Amino acid sequence: MHAFRVGRILTMDAQQPEIRDGGILVCEGRIAAIGPWRDVAGDGQPHDLGPGTLVPGVINAHTHLGLSHLAGRIPRGLGFPCWADRLFSILLQEKGTLQAAESTLRAMRGSGTCFVADVVAGDQSIASRALEAQGMAGLLFQEFAGQGRKGGAYPKAGACPAVRSGSCSAGVHALYSTSAVLAQAVKRWCVARGRPFTLHLAEVPGENELFLSGSGPLSDFLRARRILPKDFSVPQLSAVAFAQELGLLDAGTLAVHCVQVAEPDVEILVRSGASVCLCPRSNEWIGVGRAPAHNLHAAGIPLCLGTDSPASNADMDLWGEVRAARSLIPSISLAGLLAMVTRNPARALGIDRDYGSLEAGKKAVWATLPADLED
Ligand SMILES: [Zn+2]
Structure with missing residues (x-):
């Protein structure tokens, strides 16, 4: 299990579209948990991804x-x-x-x-x-x-x-x-x-x-x-x-x-x-x-x-x-x-079981939002 921490996550998941001070737990390439860092922290070694905005790959x-x-x-x-x-x-x-x-x-x-x-x-x-x-x-x-x-x-x-x-x-x-x-x-x-x-x-x-x-x-x-x-x-x-x-x-x-x-x-x-x-x-x-x-x-x-x-x-x-x-x-x-x-x-493309949003169960693939596209 790996734990990632980042300033902001835009998940594209309607349940929790935006997470500030976010955390993502990853197990075998898939998201095990995603939410505010304080809620998901505690497992595994933390990797700090910095203050930027993470979006789905x-x-x-x-x-x-x-x-x-x-x-x-x-x-x-x-x-x-x-x-x-x-x-x-x-x-x-x-x-x-x-x-x-x-x-x-x-x-x-x-x-x-x-x-x-x-x-x-x-x-x-x-x-x-x-x-x-x-x-x-x-x-x-x-x-x-x-x-x-x-x-x-x-x-x-x-x-x-x-x-x-x-x-x-x-x-x-x-x-x-x-x-x-x-x-x-x-x-x-x-x-x-x-x-x-x-x-x-x-x-x-x-x-x-x-x-x-x-x-x-x-x-x-x-x-x-x-x-x-x-x-x-x-x-x-x-x-x-x-x-x-x-x-x-x-x-x-x-x-x-x-x-x-x-x-x-x-x-x-x-x-x-x-x-x-x-x-x-x-x-x-x-x-x-x-x-x-x-x-x-x-x-x-x-x-x-x-x-x-x-x-x-x-x-x-x-x-x-x-x-x-x-x-x-x-x-x-x-x-x-x-x-x-x-x-x-x-x-x-019929791949939404794995891709398209950051939520538990999907593949742990993400991108950093370029700074000029930040809202
Ligand atoms: Zn073409």
């Missing part, structure tokens, strides 16, 4: 570890088509490396990230080995795109190796790059197993125009590069409405980005129960616009935050995303901000 809800070797390779502000072309041309020449993925994870861990939800487009071994080597917990979403086979069961048996302290699931890249049949099959696979499903949704300018009319600059870009699925037919719906029509949105879905969303789309998202992962610094880096984070938050949608990959962000420090979210939602409380990197992603 933060959860990065959207990364691509396999793109770690692209750090610093694609300049900011190119716009989506040029950014994507640069990405494709580098990926044709160079594959991701274990060393780059480990270096990304090391930086994440150093800034208090305890859990990573990573999207894996091909071979899972880099992400899973990097997590193992860095002693980090994670969930790998095997990503599908392109054409589906009718009646195909996705992913194939054995496609999801177990990941240290986490698990695996599946998702699709985006509705402009994945056939509707395949997207529905992958979603059904997740639902049947009670696992979370993810997709990039309404990220790119022109996505709504593509789904509403079948034309526009994004349509031209995708058709020229044969990215648009062969069986694509114009649904005459917005991106979010199309996802809803296909049965992809429910409480088990983590919709990533949601930049190009109007008020009716917000309504659809609220009713569906889906969680939304915002990646504000990635959106800014690529130049796709800003998510209406204030409206999404005000509507009560469970929001999460992700750094996305080093191909579209200056660093993998999730606190940078928290600061960006605060500037998008200036009226948000500190507890509201923290929920986006603790409680909300823990629920969305």
